[in-house]
Amino acid sequence: MKCYGENEKILILYDKSKEYGSEKNLLSALVKSQLSKEKEINISKINIDNQKNLEQYNEIFILNIGEENYSIEALKEQLKSYGKKVNRIKKSSELLNKEDFKLKAETYLYLDNVTPFNDLNNLIGEVDYLKDKGIKFFIEAAPVFVNEDLKAMGRFAEALRYAQANGGKVILKFPIINSKGVNGTDTGGKIIGDKLKEAFKNYTNYWIYPVGINADEELLYREDLKNILESTDTLFLNYNEDINIDIDNYEIKAYRNFIQKVELKDYINNEKTSSKNAIKIESNSNLEEFKNNVDKVLSKEINLIPSNKISSYIKFESEIKNNYGRVFLNNQEVTQDRFINSEEYENAVNKTINKENPIKEDLTITNRRLEIFSGAALIIFTGILILSRNIERKRFFK
Numbered sequence: 001m002k003c004y005g006e007n008e009k010i011l012i013l014y015d016k017s018k019e020y021g022s023e024k025n026l027l028s029a030l031v032k033s034q035l036s037k038e039k040e041i042n043i044s045k046i047n048i049d050n051q052k053n054l055e056q057y058n059e060i061f062i063l064n065i066g067e068e069n070y071s072i073e074a075l076k077e078q079l080k081s082y083g084k085k086v087n088r089i090k091k092s093s094e095l096l097n098k099e100d101f102k103l104k105a106e107t108y109l110y111l112d113n114v115t116p117f118n119d120l121n122n123l124i125g126e127v128d129y130l131k132d133k134g135i136k137f138f139i140e141a142a143p144v145f146v147n148e149d150l151k152a153m154g155r156f157a158e159a160l161r162y163a164q165a166n167g168g169k170v171i172l173k174f175p176i177i178n179s180k181g182v183n184g185t186d187t188g189g190k191i192i193g194d195k196l197k198e199a200f201k202n203y204t205n206y207w208i209y210p211v212g213i214n215a216d217e218e219l220l221y222r223e224d225l226k227n228i229l230e231s232t233d234t235l236f237l238n239y240n241e242d243i244n245i246d247i248d249n250y251e252i253k254a255y256r257n258f259i260q261k262v263e264l265k266d267y268i269n270n271e272k273t274s275s276k277n278a279i280k281i282e283s284n285s286n287l288e289e290f291k292n293n294v295d296k297v298l299s300k301e302i303n304l305i306p307s308n309k310i311s312s313y314i315k316f317e318s319e320i321k322n323n324y325g326r327v328f329l330n331n332q333e334v335t336q337d338r339f340i341n342s343e344e345y346e347n348a349v350n351k352t353i354n355k356e357n358p359i360k361e362d363l364t365i366t367n368r369r370l371e372i373f374s375g376a377a378l379i380i381f382t383g384i385l386i387l388s389r390n391i392e393r394k395r396f397f398k
Contacts, residue, residue, distance in 0.1 A: 008058040011060045016065040017246070024241045042249070043251075059084060059085045063089050105276070110261055111283045113283050122287050126283060130168075133298065136168075144203070145198040145202065160203075169307040172203070172210035172214065175192055189223075209322075209327050216238045223250070231314060233257065238261055308325030
């Protein structure tokens with residue numbers, strides 16, 4: 001795996017992110033096309049006062065949607081001494097070669113919208129159906145950072161372990177952010193990051209091992225979330241063409257696996273796709289509907305890449321590495337080749353707790369021995385007392 005800074009670096013210079021009257025954000029579309037090629041990106045607004053050292057970049061894209069102006073003319077003059085490739089884009093038709101995307105596409109299957117509130121028996125049936133069809137898949141897991149000790153969470157974790165043991169790789173969903181924040185709190189990056197880290201820890205405690213993160217497209221451009229998104233090299237993106245971007249300078253690191261989630265109908269029509277796609281199948285539906293949706297994918301003869309064919313990592317306080325299907329937590333292998341049910345999990349956890357607390361275990365054994373010894377002594381004492389009383393009775397009541 002390439003270290004940060006070893007990937008190709010590109011510079012995107014832009015004046016506007018959208019064409020007049022259009023909802024589609026061309027800047028974000030360009031960014032995604034390059035991230036899917038494992039490139040580091042520097043985004044900079046075209047401005048006479050915002051000039052760059054161009055020689056550090058392997059390639060330059062100029063997104064010039066607006067009118068020519070003095071800054072554009074100055075940029076053209078500066079580019080005369082740049083000897084590498086320059087791509088000029090003035091409209092959406094010049095941006096993406098969709099046929100090229102389709103020919104080079106990497107396509108995965110993604111089990112979408114999986115939460116503790118789903119019908120878990122139904123979820124098990126979905127996993128079984130995918131296994132019967134020979135499909136190794138990604139499965140989204142909603143972040144859980146409250147009530148993680150409830151029995152319902154234990155049952156949900158058991159279902160996810162079943163998925164892990166039967167071809168599934170777990171993707172941790174980003175907390176939902178709305179006007180009220182995350183779970184009613186502030187929407188600042190630190191709060192969001194802490195919630196995601198807490199969810200990650202809760203899952204690993206239940207032996208669930210996420211190998212990547214799922215996030216909304218607009219979060220790519222939030223400075224306060226950069227550290228969180230850079231905690232992994234595998235990002236599944238929720239498509240949203242109607243986002244607003246107005247940034248002077250911004251850097252996005254390279255991702256080994258930058259994959260866009262897409263509906264089957266959009267994939268078939270070659271819309272909203274990238275060079276790496278995950279066809280999402282709704283999990284929170286009845287089993288027959290789910291089977292029909294999977295069958296539709298298979299009927300299109302799409303070459304689905306197994307989820308164990310990628311390598312990835314995600315790191316917060318602990319680190320998970322996925323080495324082409326073999327999973328490691330802090331460099332210790334935790335791959336689940338067989339299903340671990342709740343009873344086995346709880347027994348193993350309790351055994352681990354006892355090993356980590358040998359004094360407590362020793363005291364427990366000692367207490368049990370004392371109880372047995374005390375009980376035996378009491379029986380002997382009672383026997384002696386009864387025998388003594390009988391002897392006394394014989395002495396005085398002959």
